[in-house]
Amino acid sequence: MPEHRITKAVIPAAGLGTRFLPATKAQPKEMLPIVDKPAIQYVVEEAVRAGIDDILIITGRSKRSLEDHFDRNFELEYFLEDRGKTADLAEVRRLAELADIHYVRQGEPLGLGHAVSVARKHVGNEPFVVMLGDDIMDEHSTVLSDMMKTHDETGGSVIALSEFPIEEISSYGCVDPERITDQLVRINRIVEKPAAAEAPSNLAVMGRYVFTPGIFDALLETRPGVGGEIQLTDAIELLLQTEDVHGWVFTDGRFDVGRKIDYLRATVEIALVRSDLGDEFREYLVDLVQNRLT
Numbered sequence: 001m002p003e004h005r006i007t008k009a010v011i012p013a014a015g016l017g018t019r020f021l022p023a024t025k026a027q028p029k030e031m032l033p034i035v036d037k038p039a040i041q042y043v044v045e046e047a048v049r050a051g052i053d054d055i056l057i058i059t060g061r062s063k064r065s066l067e068d069h070f071d072r073n074f075e076l077e078y079f080l081e082d083r084g085k086t087a088d089l090a091e092v093r094r095l096a097e098l099a100d101i102h103y104v105r106q107g108e109p110l111g112l113g114h115a116v117s118v119a120r121k122h123v124g125n126e127p128f129v130v131m132l133g134d135d136i137m138d139e140h141s142t143v144l145s146d147m148m149k150t151h152d153e154t155g156g157s158v159i160a161l162s163e164f165p166i167e168e169i170s171s172y173g174c175v176d177p178e179r180i181t182d183q184l185v186r187i188n189r190i191v192e193k194p195a196a197a198e199a200p201s202n203l204a205v206m207g208r209y210v211f212t213p214g215i216f217d218a219l220l221e222t223r224p225g226v227g228g229e230i231q232l233t234d235a236i237e238l239l240l241q242t243e244d245v246h247g248w249v250f251t252d253g254r255f256d257v258g259r260k261i262d263y264l265r266a267t268v269e270i271a272l273v274r275s276d277l278g279d280e281f282r283e284y285l286v287d288l289v290q291n292r293l294t
Contacts, residue, residue, distance in 0.1 A: 006148050006210065007054050008122070009047040009129040012115040013040060013105040014060035019258060028063050030133045032263070035271050038069060041095070042136045048098050050144045052129060056102045056122045058115045059184050067103055072096045111229025113186040116211075117219040125213050127151060130232075132207030134258030136266055141253040144208055150184065151210045154246055157239060159187065160208035162254065168195050172204035172235040175247055185247040187240065190231035192225060203247065205233065206254060215239055 017029025024032070037113035040057075047055055059066060073092060080089040102122060106115050107123075116130055129144065137143060147158045161175060173192050179204035189200055218238040227230040239245060255266035271281050 005051075006129060006151065007052055008057065008126060008130055009052045009055045010116060010119040010123065011043055011047075011055060011099070011131050011133055012058045012112060013039065013063065013066060013115075013133050014058050014109065016060075017258075018107070019260070020263075026062075028066055029258070030063075031065050031069065032256065034136065034230050034263070034266050035274065035277070038246060039136060040066060040133050041069070042139075043133050044098055044101070045138050045142070046137075046144060047129065049139075050129075050148060053099045054102075055099050056104060056119050058106050058118060059103050060106050060109065062233075070095055070098065070101045099157050109229075111193055111224070111227070111231055112228035113219050113222055113232040113235050116232055116235075117216060117230070120216045123213065123216075127210060127212050130211060134256055135207030136149075136255040136257050137208075138253035138255075141250075143248065143250045143253070146183075146250075147208060147210045147248045150246060150248055154244065156246060157212050157215065157236070158210040158245045158246050158248055159190075159236065160206040161185070161203045161249045162206050162251065163202050163249070164204045166199060166202050169199045169202060169204055170195055173236075174199045174201060175203050175205065176200035177203055177247060180246075185249060187236075187245045188248050190233055190237050190240070190245075192231050203249065206250075212243065214243055218242075229243045269290040 007106070011029065013030045015029065017024035020029050020032060031038040034042065044055060057066060076092060080092070104118055104122065106118055110287060129148070131144070143160055144257050147160060150158045164172065170193050173190055175185070175187045176189035178188055179185050183202070190205070191200060215235060218235040219230065221238055222230050222235045225234045236245060256262040257266050272278050
């Protein structure tokens with residue numbers, strides 16, 4: 001068993017969100033709503049479900065609304081209480097009590113690897129989780145808790161992986177895997193955004209990681225890579241020289257809300273399973289398909 005139970009998560013949220021302009025000109029992409037919750041809230045709630053109670057969000061300029069969202073708002077609470085809106089009042093208070101949430105600015109947009117590196121002082125010498133805000137998981141997903149359990153069993157870092165068509169692999173980090181079980185692989189090599197002809201497999205890195213503190217030393221040694229940025233993938237390749245890194249393979253339950261089509265898909269699928277919206281929304285979609293798109 002590892003010396004420390006994992007209690008800390010790092011969520012990089014310093015990006016500019018240019019793929020969603022002009023919506024992200026004056027608000028962080030992480031605050032774009034999916035139904036009635038901002039995207040980053042889904043990520044924080046996933047961490048809490050996995051037993052994490054200490055969350056560090058890496059921010060940048062114009063990200064103050066992230067802090068406000070998870071803070072108390074006494075004026076709003078007074079208004080809701082005065083109007084008898086008890087359910088809404090309970091929800092906004094719950095947000096401030098989800099976990100101990102901390103914030104630090106990245107300073108310069110030097111890449112995902114650099115964003116993770118600024119968490120070193122907060123994380124200390126403990127294993128921790130990194131969760132990318134663009135990846136939203138279904139609320140029934142056990143990927144993160146399965147990865148944490150794998151870390152308990154192996155003592156090493158664990159990376160989430162999914163199979164992709166080889167022609168799409170150049171958009172992702174890609175691994176050379178040694179299969180252990182259907183869901184568990186040992187990673188021999190990892191490459192950032194390889195051309196399809198050079199990809200070592202069709203397993204792509206997804207936005208969930210469990211790291212030992214050794215990743216910080218690897219990040220210190222990592223030179224700028226693809227795009228002139230410090231790539232987390234390159235740091236993992238260095239980490240492989242000193243410790244085993246495993247991959248956890250999953251298939252369902254992920255939405256890449258950094259892509260417009262997946263953002264729309266997430267909105268539809270999450271709305272459909274809502275007890276207060278699902279039936280009415282399903283009727284609307286059926287009517288739309290049957291009567292307006294034929």
